[in-house]
Amino acid sequence: MTLLEEPIAAAIGAGLPLEEPIGSMVVDIGGGTTEVAIMSLGGIVTCKSIRVGGDSMDESIINFIKKRYNLYIGESFAEQVKINLCSALIGDKNVRMNIQGMCSFTGLPKTISVTTKELAGALKSPLNAIIDAVKQTLEKAPPQLAADIVNNGIYLTGGGAQLDGIDRLINAETDITVHIADNPLDCVVNGTAKAVEHINEIEKMYKGDFM
Ligand SMILES: Nc1ncnc2c1ncn2[C@@H]1O[C@H](COP(=O)(O)OP(=O)(O)OP(=O)(O)O)[C@@H](O)[C@H]1O
Numbered sequence: 001m002t003l004l005e006e007p008i009a010a011a012i013g014a015g016l017p018l019e020e021p022i023g024s025m026v027v028d029i030g031g032g033t034t035e036v037a038i039m040s041l042g043g044i045v046t047c048k049s050i051r052v053g054g055d056s057m058d059e060s061i062i063n064f065i066k067k068r069y070n071l072y073i074g075e076s077f078a079e080q081v082k083i084n085l086c087s088a089l090i091g092d093k094n095v096r097m098n099i100q101g102m103c104s105f106t107g108l109p110k111t112i113s114v115t116t117k118e119l120a121g122a123l124k125s126p127l128n129a130i131i132d133a134v135k136q137t138l139e140k141a142p143p144q145l146a147a148d149i150v151n152n153g154i155y156l157t158g159g160g161a162q163l164d165g166i167d168r169l170i171n172a173e174t175d176i177t178v179h180i181a182d183n184p185l186d187c188v189v190n191g192t193a194k195a196v197e198h199i200n201e202i203e204k205m206y207k208g209d210f211m
């Protein structure tokens with residue numbers, strides 16, 4: 001049985017030149033984890049996985065709103081707030097959204113109206129953890145591969161890649177171009193499918209040899 005590592009699948013799904021002697025970097029921001037990997041010649045050269053992803057962002061939003069507005073909101077609503085209202089950067093996006101929850105003083109339902117700017121800082125801790133993981137992985141890259149990554153950019157995959165401004169934030173922190181993969185949510189699945197096709201070809205080749 002061949003085990004396909006998730007960052008490899010994500011890189012294949014993102015269409016990166018994985019088989020070539022070129023360094024590629026993928027940051028896969030999922031629900032439970034973020035996987036940062038530098039790959040070359042079809043393998044992982046260095047990687048870091050942290051238990052921080054979209055779920056931690058939702059928790060961060062819940063805590064921020066609890067502290068600042070004395071309002072309890074649930075996890076699935078926090079996810080909607082993240083997707084529709086939040087941004088990784090204070091900047092272009094500024095929308096307003098009604099947030100419904102339970103008042104921590106009265107225990108009664110309460111609705112507040114909040115803007116993107118007012119929630120700045122809500123995602124600070126998970127975003128810092130992701131940036132640290134990216135920087136630490138880059139620091140471990142052999143110089144030639146680091147140069148490739150500077151030239152070709154960092155690729156973001158996973159649902160968290162769709163967070164508004166996350167590409168610009170990582171660019172601002174690393175000075176490297178950041179690309180969001182096409183269909184970032186499907187990269188791992190698409191990459192796995194492509195790899196399976198490839199594995200079948202290889203297996204057929206071997207069968208031919210042995211028969
Ligand atoms: N537009 C969006 N903005 C911000 N986050 C988003 C957006 N769309 C999806 N997400 C988040 O992406 C996450 C899911 O991503 P994904 O499907 O890649 O994770 P997963 O592969 O299931 O998790 P893991 O890789 O940790 O096992 C969820 O936390 C979801 O809230």
Ligand SMILES: [Mg+2]
Nearest residue numbers: 030031158188
């Ligand atoms: Mg995933």
